[in-house]
Amino acid sequence: MEEQVARRSLNLDPDPDDYYSATRFDVLASQLREVKRLLRRGSAAQLRVAYILLDNAAEVIMHRSLYPELINNEFQATLLKRWEEAIEGTDNPEVLAHYEAAKGLVITAKKLNKIENDFAEKANFLLGRGKLSTDTATSLKELHRYRNEMYHQDHVRYDVLRAVTAVYFDVVCCLVERYDETTQHPVFLGPPITLSTSARTEKFKPPANTLVKELRAGIKWDWPEVAGELKKKLAGRIEKTASTVWVLNLLLGDVGEEIVLKLAQTYRDQPTSGPDELRDLAVPYASSDLWQWARRIDRLDPNGDHIRFFNHFAEVERSFEALEEPVRSLLADLERTRDWLIEKQIEDARIEKFNRSFGNQDSKDD
Template sequence: MDGELVVWDAAGRLAFERLQNRFARRGAGSARAAEECPAHFVAFDLLRLSGTDTTGWPYRRRRAALESVFAARRLSAPWALCPSTTEADVVREWLTWASVGMEGVVFKQLNDAYRPSVMGWQKYKVRETSEAAVTGGLPVRRWEAGAMPTQPFASDWDRVTVQQAEQWTWLAVEIAEIRRCAEAGDQAHNRLALILLDHLVEVVIGREANARLAFQVADSVIEEMREFRDSGGQLTEQLSRLVDEHVGPDRRKAMDDHLHEKTKFLMQKGVLTAQEREVLDRLHQYRNAAYHQDTLEPDLISDLVLAYRVLADELVGRHKPIAWTMASSDPAPVVTPQQLRGQLVEGVDVDVKAMACRFHAHAVKRVQAVIEAVATAQQLLGVNSSGEADASLPDDDMARMLTGLSDVSKQLPSWGKQAEGLKSKTSSLTGLLIPFINLDRSLSRIEPSVRRLDMILDWWEQRRIDELRGK
């Protein structure tokens, strides 16, 4: 590997003077210095791989192979992989990291070979200058001095290393498998496609959230500022907002465990709209309903897969990770999010009007099933023209279930109107799914009773047939 030794200080800043001190120490002093100022090796190129000289490979291929080595060997501290990106916005963000001791960025041509003793790259150094007249001195808190390391450089950062978290070696394969399952057209493959899509979206949402979290000020600095403010100190409006909006370890843990917490965070950051968040959270619930509960109609699963493919494709294309490279056995150019965009919906005719008609048909079918169940329940309860049930019926589970069904009769006209209205929701996919989801939530609360009543009626019918046959 080609790389550099670095040492960080307690504030999370690169400390070159500590590294120099390590080189100057000998014997027992050297051992103590190693404990006090541990060094890390930051790798930024790969020169040999399993005995093969890689210096003649283009940089994009060497970089992909280097990331594969880190991923395969699960390398972590004191090994570190230098961040890499082709996104201009990410580079601009990095150039603001002077407070952590970063000198600048290096530009390399993706197709260049590694040439020893030849500078085949360009370096852009950050320079910060100012003029001041010093008339006295007071103790300066590190946030006032600008020494505020962002999370990847902080000792209490609890994410997987940024570089390791951005290994997407399987992403193109998963997209191909989603397409294969969706195009098979049968119920089993549609269920599998829905599960894979949900996993893909969770990964993209998780990576997007981690990329945003990485640019936070370190937890330790935020805690110092909070203690200072709580003790009566005055923070600027900007610093006070940093404290209030900081995502601490507890919330990060909740985000790790729950998709809706991640989508909430991204909505607050302006990455997702409120409608997109609602649709993604509900599609995640549909995945659970299809896989764990088996409560979705096969035709509905097929349409949900198509909708999920469109939305997932949008997310993949929109995502801008801190470092995106895909390692592959094929020495092809590095895959970027923009190149992946469109693969999920390649060859698919996304006709929102046609989808509106299908979701309308699903909704009408479900509303009609509820209407029939309500009519049967009222008949069994002996409901009269005044809406009152037979008072002589026992107060048992069966009667309570039938009463619950009968009570939703007043909502049936509204549900029917909502179902019919889906045909006109053709402006966008999200605009179609939101009213369908709202109706779905209402129907989902009563449909368990509808299914239970159907089972009871089937049992009664089978029992009557057995009696007629003399069984």
């Protein structure tokens, strides 16, 4: 008996009855409950896991929302072929109009592949179909950028992790609120959800709304504080980059901040002979952009809509980082070069001292 129990506990194959009794919505709900548990604990490591789970939940919801929009695509493609055959050898305007209309309804295989496999394409497609608002689609794409850094590059923005996780939690809750199970095909969805054993007497409640109320219960965000945290961190980074440009200008012999910025944006891919050549070089960003980003961040109102605030914040941050990284890299490379030159001078002095000592020893031997 004990051996049978042991063998059964090691059986990793799912019971078909258990597997098919769990709907896809149950799986999503369990995942988001785990997110809530991690958020309550609140350590940086747990927030990172919660963020990745939130991103997955967002993509899963978008993926499931594609089905009602794409269910007729194959049928529309068949109709398009029929109209392609019909327009051969005719210039009838009515037939051509039908062909163009049919063509506009078909999503090509190449486009379909992009939608199915790319997060941003899903968001853009659902935005175009009116299933996502502009603010929601924008925030999803910006938030997914942070997830990619965590997941693929092991780069976690610990300074703003709490703030962006709060924003993503709220965005996903909004997605779940709009998640309509009845639009999903029952073959993929599984059995319907009932909220109690007494289905006849129970007043029906949408399970998505019920889940969101459960998720939000006990978790309250001070959105002006969250927005203020994001604003403060980015303003500090912009100020630090401006200071770095000033230091670089001193290290390079007071060539001017514009020359420093041009060098930072070109020195790795397009070596130049000196400041004169750099002056006429066209680059994406100048010192005026730094001050413009600083002004835009300063104008952001933390007391307004937090999703819209985040979208404006993320837009400025993404543009700014295209300059922040090369400026930081230039300083690091100059410091490495300086350290190498110092080490070389020390080593040259050691060799010279050894040669002199060796020469003196030869003289004594003679």
